[in-house]
Amino acid sequence: MAEPLIVVEELHRHYVVGGETVRALDGVSFTIERGEWVAIVGQSGSGKSTLMNLLGCLDTPSAGVYRLNGSDVEGLADDQLADLRNREIGFVFQTFQLLPRASAVQNVELPLVYRGVPRRERRARAEAALRAVGLANRMTHRPNELSGGQRQRVAIARALVGEPSILLADEPTGNLDSATGEEIIRLFSELHQRGHTIILVTHEPRLAARCPRAIRLSDGRVVGDGPGAEVAALSGARAVHA
Amino acid sequence: MNAFLDTLAMAFGTLRGNVLRSMLTLLGIVIGACTVVAMMSLTEGLRLKMTSDFAMLGAGAFQVQKWPHMNFGPIDWRKYERRPPLTREQGEALRSLPHVKFVSIEEYPTGDGGAVVLSTPERATRREISIGGVLPDYEPANGVTVGQGRFISTTDVLLGRRVTFVGTDVVDVLFPKMDPIGREVRIRGVPFEIIGVSVKQGSIFGQSKDSWAVVPWTAYEVAFGRNRNNNIAIQATSAEDLPLAMDEVVAALRRLRGLGPQDENDFELFSNDTSAEMFDNLARMVGAATFGVCALALLVGGIGVMNIMLVSVTERTREIGVRMALGARRGRILMQFLLESITLSGLGGLVGVLVGAGLALGARAVFDVPASIPAWAVILSLASACGAGLLFGIYPAARASKLDPVEAMRIE
Numbered sequence: 102m103a104e105p106l107i108v109v110e111e112l113h114r115h116y117v118v119g120g121e122t123v124r125a126l127d128g129v130s131f132t133i134e135r136g137e138w139v140a141i142v143g144q145s146g147s148g149k150s151t152l153m154n155l156l157g158c159l160d161t162p163s164a165g166v167y168r169l170n171g172s173d174v175e176g177l178a179d180d181q182l183a184d185l186r187n188r189e190i191g192f193v194f195q196t197f198q199l200l201p202r203a204s205a206v207q208n209v210e211l212p213l214v215y216r217g218v219p220r221r222e223r224r225a226r227a228e229a230a231l232r233a234v235g236l237a238n239r240m241t242h243r244p245n246e247l248s249g250g251q252r253q254r255v256a257i258a259r260a261l262v263g264e265p266s267i268l269l270a271d272e273p274t275g276n277l278d279s280a281t282g283e284e285i286i287r288l289f290s291e292l293h294q295r296g297h298t299i300i301l302v303t304h305e306p307r308l309a310a311r312c313p314r315a316i317r318l319s320d321g322r323v324v325g326d327g328p329g330a331e332v333a334a335l336s337g338a339r340a341v342h343a
Numbered sequence: 344m345n346a347f348l349d350t351l352a353m354a355f356g357t358l359r360g361n362v363l364r365s366m367l368t369l370l371g372i373v374i375g376a377c378t379v380v381a382m383m384s385l386t387e388g389l390r391l392k393m394t395s396d397f398a399m400l401g402a403g404a405f406q407v408q409k410w411p412h413m414n415f416g417p418i419d420w421r422k423y424e425r426r427p428p429l430t431r432e433q434g435e436a437l438r439s440l441p442h443v444k445f446v447s448i449e450e451y452p453t454g455d456g457g458a459v460v461l462s463t464p465e466r467a468t469r470r471e472i473s474i475g476g477v478l479p480d481y482e483p484a485n486g487v488t489v490g491q492g493r494f495i496s497t498t499d500v501l502l503g504r505r506v507t508f509v510g511t512d513v514v515d516v517l518f519p520k521m522d523p524i525g526r527e528v529r530i531r532g533v534p535f536e537i538i539g540v541s542v543k544q545g546s547i548f549g550q551s552k553d554s555w556a557v558v559p560w561t562a563y564e565v566a567f568g569r570n571r572n573n574n575i576a577i578q579a580t581s582a583e584d585l586p587l588a589m590d591e592v593v594a595a596l597r598r599l600r601g602l603g604p605q606d607e608n609d610f611e612l613f614s615n616d617t618s619a620e621m622f623d624n625l626a627r628m629v630g631a632a633t634f635g636v637c638a639l640a641l642l643v644g645g646i647g648v649m650n651i652m653l654v655s656v657t658e659r660t661r662e663i664g665v666r667m668a669l670g671a672r673r674g675r676i677l678m679q680f681l682l683e684s685i686t687l688s689g690l691g692g693l694v695g696v697l698v699g700a701g702l703a704l705g706a707r708a709v710f711d712v713p714a715s716i717p718a719w720a721v722i723l724s725l726a727s728a729c730g731a732g733l734l735f736g737i738y739p740a741a742r743a744s745k746l747d748p749v750e751a752m753r754i755e
Contacts, residue, residue, distance in 0.1 A: 154749050157668070159668060159748050159749050160749060179672070179673055180672045180673070180674070183667065183670050183671060183672045183673070184670065184672070186668060186669070186670045187669065187670020188670070192668050192669070194752070198661065198664075198665045198668075198752060199665075200662055200665065201662075211665075211666070211669050212669045212670055215666075215669060215670040215671045215672075215675065216670065259669070263670075
């Protein structure tokens with residue numbers, strides 16, 4: 102059997118703050134297979150943001166192993182990390198993180214710009230990605246001309262356009278009203294059915310419960326890993342070691 | 344190349360959003376480029392004009408006088424005032440020198456440039472006309488071209504005839520649409536007959552070069568009194584003989600004026616070459632001053648660019664973080680901000696060049712100043728503007744490229 106898409110073994114991330122070492126991640130291990138939809142859930146301070154930064158290759162671990170799509174991430178140089186992010190990761194952020202002065206299609210193109218895809222091809226791919234998220238008629242709108250839900254769809258199109266191995270979403274519904282949030286979750290569900298691997302980082306157990314699988318973090322450790330509904334039901338305060 | 348074009352397009356996109364702020368910050372660079380182009384255009388125009396003017400004086404011609412011909416900077420007039428006059432006898436003695444062909448001894452009203460109003464019973468010249476008492480040699484030695492009639496002859500001089508040869512301004516005003524030859528004109532109340540008119544020489548700095556009249560020196564002295572000091576214009580036997588003729592004249596005059604071996608010359612010599620040399624010195628000084636102004640303006644402009652780029656980096660911290668998260672390498676961010684900085688200051692340079700060229704051409708049209716825009720000044724201005732953008736863009740760009748994407752995206 103092929104190696105899982107993501108292999109994390111004994112991952113540590115320590116920060117030194119005011120002379121004290123903070124163990125944001127304290128020995129985390131799990132694997133994620135291609136095509137899975139996994140929630141990473143935990144309260145603030147549980148280490149889920151740190152884990153997300155590591156999984157997204159925005160940060161490197163203090164110790165441990167992170168293998169993404171067969172290549173070791175720890176110890177990579179900045180430029181290699183940038184290339185890895187560009188190829189393997191599609192980010193969806195809570196605050197959308199669109200470039201305000203660029204149109205929807207220009208925003209979506211951006212990962213392809215950094216991949217060196219020729220102008221015409223990347224325009225076509227960006228337009229296809231926007232159509233895929235239901236924004237065929239909003240291509241040239243700027244972010245401030247779009248609703249919150251539309252902005253997040255643009256961000257999702259941008260995450261998908263480069264055909265990455267993982268869609269990494271950080272509280273994607275956090276800035277949306279519940280109806281719009283529901284639309285976005287349904288979109289993720291669709292993407293999952295089409296075979297995309299999705300990692301959804303959230304503090305909401307309700308959201309985690311909708312995912313086929315959830316990993317619960319507390320104090321930098323994994324305290325639960327199983328079907329979303331079960332793990333979401335666990336209380337973060339009472340650490341139950343898996 | 345593709346990456347470069349994409350980055351350039353991004354740079355233009357962000358500049359468009361902040362046109363006013365960009366232009367204000369760029370003022371220094373605009374002024375720098377504008378100064379270089381305007382000053383260099385004027386000096387270049389002047390140089391071209393001078394060259395053609397001097398050329399008119401004729402190859403192998405030079406002048407001797409008590410007073411310096413051109414001077415830049417402070418000058419001790421009394422030193423020149425005290426010099427003994429250049430006499431007619433001294434001038435005549437130069438005729439025997441082996442490499443001297445013509446000697447034009449010219450007498451002018453006291454000082455240099457004393458000028459009078461010429462009149463007929465009906466009209467008078469509006470501006471003052473410079474008047475001189477001369478010999479027939481004036482014509483070849485000063486490169487005069489006869490347009491109408493004839494120049495003053497030896498007989499005119501010998502007989503002290505009251506005849507005059509004039510520049511076009513005189514006849515244009517006094518005898519419009521009339522044949523001026525043989526007509527009478529009053530110079531300081533004394534009647535003279537016009538025997539010839541020069542061809543038109545045009546103007547420089549709004550000053551006409553055709554406002555003059557000459558009369559036989561014998562008639563001049565009778566009519567206006569004697570001025571012992573003379574200007575002497577000399578034509579060498581050929582252009583190649585000019586240095587020889589000048590050496591001979593210096594030696595002869597030193598002897599005639601009783602100068603000892605240690606004394607410096609108490610007269611001034613200048614030819615096309617010495618005038619051109621003087622002008623080149625002036626042009627160099629103007630060039631150096633312009634360079635100073637320009638360097639200062641570029642420095643100020645460069646600091647402005649650095650400032651605006653630092654503001655831009657701060658304002659766009661999130662954007663930089665997002666770009667990095669999406670896979671922009673640090674070098675790519677560096678290049679983007681450097682290109683923005685260069686584009687910004689290059690635009691400033693372009694505006695400066697256009698304004699400078701406009702000023703130069705405007706000055707030419709309005710004040711009759713010669714101006715010619717040298718291509719090298721345009722290129723130099725644009726290049727140094729872009730150079731300033733590059734230099735002063737390095738720090739902000741480096742700062743942008745060193746941001747941590749996670750931290751950067753967290754900034755509100």
